[in-house]
Amino acid sequence: MTPVPAYHHGNLRSTLLAAAERSLRQHGAGQLSLRELARDAGVSHAAPRRHFADRQALLDALAEAGFARLHAELRAALAAAGADFAPRLHAMAAAYLRFATEDAALLELMFTGKHREGAEHLVAAAAGPFGLMHDLIAQGQAQGVLEPGPPDRAGIVLFATLQGIATLVNGNLVAPDLLDGITRTAVDQFIRGSRRP
Amino acid sequence: MTPVPAYHHGNLRSTLLAAAERSLRQHGAGQLSLRELARDAGVSHAAPRRHFADRQALLDALAEAGFARLHAELRAALAAAGADFAPRLHAMAAAYLRFATEDAALLELMFTGKHREGAEHLVAAAAGPFGLMHDLIAQGQAQGVLEPGPPDRAGIVLFATLQGIATLVNGNLVAPDLLDGITRTAVDQFIRGSRRP
DNA sequence: CGTGAATGTTGTCATGGGAAACAATGTATA
DNA sequence: TATACATTGTTTCCCATGACAACATTCACG
Numbered sequence: 344m345t346p347v348p349a350y351h352h353g354n355l356r357s358t359l360l361a362a363a364e365r366s367l368r369q370h371g372a373g374q375l376s377l378r379e380l381a382r383d384a385g386v387s388h389a390a391p392r393r394h395f396a397d398r399q400a401l402l403d404a405l406a407e408a409g410f411a412r413l414h415a416e417l418r419a420a421l422a423a424a425g426a427d428f429a430p431r432l433h434a435m436a437a438a439y440l441r442f443a444t445e446d447a448a449l450l451e452l453m454f455t456g457k458h459r460e461g462a463e464h465l466v467a468a469a470a471g472p473f474g475l476m477h478d479l480i481a482q483g484q485a486q487g488v489l490e491p492g493p494p495d496r497a498g499i500v501l502f503a504t505l506q507g508i509a510t511l512v513n514g515n516l517v518a519p520d521l522l523d524g525i526t527r528t529a530v531d532q533f534i535r536g537s538r539r540p
Numbered sequence: 541m542t543p544v545p546a547y548h549h550g551n552l553r554s555t556l557l558a559a560a561e562r563s564l565r566q567h568g569a570g571q572l573s574l575r576e577l578a579r580d581a582g583v584s585h586a587a588p589r590r591h592f593a594d595r596q597a598l599l600d601a602l603a604e605a606g607f608a609r610l611h612a613e614l615r616a617a618l619a620a621a622g623a624d625f626a627p628r629l630h631a632m633a634a635a636y637l638r639f640a641t642e643d644a645a646l647l648e649l650m651f652t653g654k655h656r657e658g659a660e661h662l663v664a665a666a667a668g669p670f671g672l673m674h675d676l677i678a679q680g681q682a683q684g685v686l687e688p689g690p691p692d693r694a695g696i697v698l699f700a701t702l703q704g705i706a707t708l709v710n711g712n713l714v715a716p717d718l719l720d721g722i723t724r725t726a727v728d729q730f731i732r733g734s735r736r737p
Numbered sequence: 738c739g740t741g742a743a744t745g746t747t748g749t750c751a752t753g754g755g756a757a758a759c760a761a762t763g764t765a766t767a
Numbered sequence: 768t769a770t771a772c773a774t775t776g777t778t779t780c781c782c783a784t785g786a787c788a789a790c791a792t793t794c795a796c797g
Contacts, residue, residue, distance in 0.1 A: 387777050454711045500726045507704030514651045529697045536733025584746050
């Protein structure tokens with residue numbers, strides 16, 4: 344018996360999100376079409392509207408999921424690293440840049456101010472990865488490697504540097520094979536620039 | 541006599557680019573519509589095609605013009621600064637971030653890998669600002685403030701940091717009133733991180 | 738002049754987002 | 768269980784846009 348296609352798809356929302364993530368990786372956010380996603384899911388072109396009020400809502404959901412995944416990957420990288428500050432920082436930076444360069448379009452969605460007015464979701468979702476960075480800096484200070492002070496400012500600068508490296512590489516302004524070296528340089532410079540005198 | 545509208549607009553290309561830059565600033569690249577630009581210019585909806593093969597060509601032209609303007613503004617900032625390295629670096633960073641936060645959408649167009657396959661134009665245009673950064677680093681080394689070495693790597697890290705700060709601010713992940721302080725912190729940390737031992 | 742290259746215009750098509758009205762299905766509850 | 772309501776998906780329609788082709792006007796230059 345070919346199973347009669349159920350009227351209710353069952354998990355359209357997650358199916359759409361998964362397909363969207365694929366399309367995003369392959370063709371970028373600009374090319375992402377709700378109708379095409381609907382076709383792929385074998386569903387009418389208006390069905391997605393039950394789950395995403397409009398195109399932007401879908402993109403916002405993608406960005407939010409992206410932050411969650413980024414958070415998880417950073418946590419995993421930290422867990423795999425040892426207890427010392429410097430290796431942990433290097434591990435985190437490498438993990439961040441792997442994510443950022445493998446999912447360039449997603450990263451762009453997550454960061455470039457494409458969000459809606461009420462983008463508290465996104466800001467809240469971003470707080471996860473930001474928090475990891477913050478905690479790591481605090482650990483560096485506790486271990487006496489970094490100079491004391493509010494970890495926020497230094498953390499933002501570090502985060503910005505990693506984010507910027509990703510942008511330059513993703514924009515083809517820096518050759519991808521330089522990525523690892525530059526990342527290491529950036530982290531080392533960061534440590535040197537804010538280490539305890 | 542109401543002047544009969546001339547059949548030939550005369551300078552449609554620059555008119556379109558100017559209008560596009562305005563629209564970009566107000567509504568972002570996604571909302572930019574060739575037909576709307578044509579309407580604004582008082583010209584038929586197909587006229588822009590004579591000057592830009594397609595939408596992407598218009599966006600590429602905008603990005604290229606953006607690099608030229610960025611280059612000019614950085615040069616102006618450097619010219620206004622003194623001869624000492626640190627103030628020059630601070631001036632350049634401030635100028636970069638002013639440009640980057642006032643024209644967020646343009647910056648995104650310039651950097652995020654939205655270019656065509658053959659994007660040599662863009663890479664070449666980007667070389668201008670990159671070169672300034674490079675020269676500035678070299679000057680810092682010559683003045684004995686920075687440790688010697690190939691200026692490229694350090695320059696890329698610095699550029700990335702500024703670019704990343706802009707992304708975070710433009711994405712509302714960092715409050716705009718923190719911008720100046722963070723920029724200063726970033727530059728100071730950079731100098732401390734790569735100064736002569 | 739007059740001819741060809743630039744530059745604009747009108748008309749058309751396919752694609753896509755969005756909205757409304759309707760249909761099928763699931764669920765709670767009297 | 769039967770009926771009311773909520774969820775989810777379908778159909779049908781409208782409109783904006785990008786892209787393209789065929790045609791018109793103007794300009795520059797011999």
